[in-house]
Amino acid sequence: MSDLTTGLNPMQKKAVLKTEGPLLLLAGAGSGKTRVLTHRIAYLIEQGIRPYNIMAITFTNKAAKEMKERVEKITPFGKDVWVSTFHSSCVRILRRDIDRLGYTSQFTIYDSDDSERLIKDILKTFNINDKNFPAKMIMNEISGQKNELISAAAYSELAGDDFRMKTISRVYTEYQKRMKQNNSLDFDDLIFKTVQLFSQNPDILEKYRDRFLYIMVDEYQDTNSCQYNLIRQLSSKYQNLCVVGDDDQSIYGWRGANIRNILDFEKDFKNASVIKLEQNYRSTKTILDAANAVIKNNFSRKDKELWTDNEKGGLIKYKKAESDLEEAMFIASEIKKGKEKGREYKDFAILYRNNALSRTIEDRLVKDSIPYRLLGGVPFYSRKEIKDIMCYLKVLYNPSDDVALKRIINVPKRGIGDATVEKVSAFADSNEISVYDALRNVEEIPELKIRSKKLSDFRKLISDLSEDVLSLNIKDLLETVMLKTGYKEELEKEGTEEAQGRIDNLNELISKAAEFEEHSEKSDLSAFLEEVALVADIDNYSEEDDTVVLMTLHSSKGLEFPVVFIAGFEEGIFPSYRSILEPSPTAVEEERRLCYVGITRAKKQLYITCAKTRLQHGNYISNAPSRFIKELPDEFIENDIFSSKNSNKTVKSPATVSSKYNPRENKNYSSYSKMLSPKNVIIDFKVGDKVKQAKYGIGTVTSISPAGADYEVTVEFPSAGTKKFMAALSKFKKID
């Protein structure tokens, strides 16, 4: 019939052609599900469905972007298909109709940092001890409740006489009250409020039901109850709902994802068809069999098993290093070897359970001059300086946003301290007005007589800037804000390397804004704020640069690499300490799924590494190898390569966890790290070059002389004069 199904396997074909009624597509890792989804959309259009009536929902912007591009490539009119994330879909819907819930369409979006500030504020006003009730804990609790579609009122009933819950309930209620006063929504609210909007306004729901005749949801295993409800509301009339997911890749349970959504799909949607995509096109047989062997140890899962026609491939290389330093050295040297054999740097990914593990590896890569990119860490838009400037924009857009206003009222320092802010804030509270509005009336607050000049100066600054909003584009507005507030000037005065880094970031923000204005059809302040609020770091990852990539196992989902290293394969790290302590096995099962995700990222070669001792929080600890290594059949593993010692895959039985290691008991520990230090330090600069040094900033190299395995480098700094360094210990970066 059409060429939309050529080249697809029978199951993929079936999935493309089955357009009517509920469909559960169980798509294993690397089974070509994006291909199926895009072809399915194209097929629908070919069948005469208007693109406008098709909705595809993803979790990440990256996935949405990719799907959009692929749909547009294979079908004309692909542009009109509604492809977007849960969150941006909801923003679009809410911007239209949120007035029905008593907000205005100018609402701003809070990230978790903003939410935490607000909760801290509330704890202060309620005099709640933040030792017993840390803001983060409460935030997670509230988020969890929203994900379960439990409102503040419902939670209050649930709490009953329970002291802990009652306290949290008070905060939750106040939090929602203030969010509304601030005309702002957090990430969870975006979905929650949309569900609420639909249930309270059948006319609006009806409108969207008749618009989205065909709905597709990607990564369905990651949906929480709230998202499930949204989907259910939208699809219940026509029932043309296709969900795609893999229960074995559900790794966001701790964020509220409800694995039952996918496990119970057939119960929830009568007449649901189920199609399994079990052929993997990504990995070698060895890698896939290993992944299957591991995931088999989980109990609650849909029955399926991935297979592949790909070659057998090399064995999994398992390295049991003596220390984290040796582990890092091993990884770096394997990358160098691979590079010599013709691989590119971008073929390699290093995955780990938590961000702290990246440090040692990074240090090693720097020393070995291996270019790398770190994903995760502090995301660009969460950096202090970026958030500060963005909060100015937020205030300009939505002056009732008290959280944003309080953040910047004394940034840069302008003599408005905590005590003053408290007074204004209290005045605002008692008059039920926003802090910004309170600033109009500072003269009426008797306690503030002395400070009122500073406050009205600040208010004047903001109202000046709001005039600039009308006349300037985003890029110029950003520059004006940085200038008129004196923010940039203050950083320049500091003159440290850190301050320079911040200035660099601000400049990058300006160019991001310029780029945004060039590429988006809508480029007003509102659109820019939304972009910034909803775009994650991983979305900006592209394969263009030839660099090794480092990231957590979580962020690696959906990506693939020829060679994958999984580092820190140890009890207490992976599976994490906390998951081991959980009485129920579900936590470790989720870790196992994470392991499955990690293994299936590899196309050609998988490395697994662990270290007998590792520096953690400043102490040496020793961990047993991960229980997951025992679950990998021996026949797939090339054991402890390049180790002279035997080291069969003997694993200390049942997982002794992180026994504290006292450095004093092992006097060798300092010489031991020396022993592991590089035999040959590689430096990529010469006399006369400009280099950047961590403490003193940029200077010129005046001499280099060999000193044992290392070099002594003399550098002349404009600010600090001449300094001498050992190359291995000082982190130099060459400046071109």
Next chain:
DNA sequence: TTACTATGGATTTTT
């Protein structure tokens, strides 16, 4: 009000 020092706590984080 701010700038310094002591202390304690420390997964994962699509939006």
Next chain:
DNA sequence: TCCATAGTAA
């Protein structure tokens, strides 16, 4: 180790 926060001095 690194970070945020609390407490204190100027």
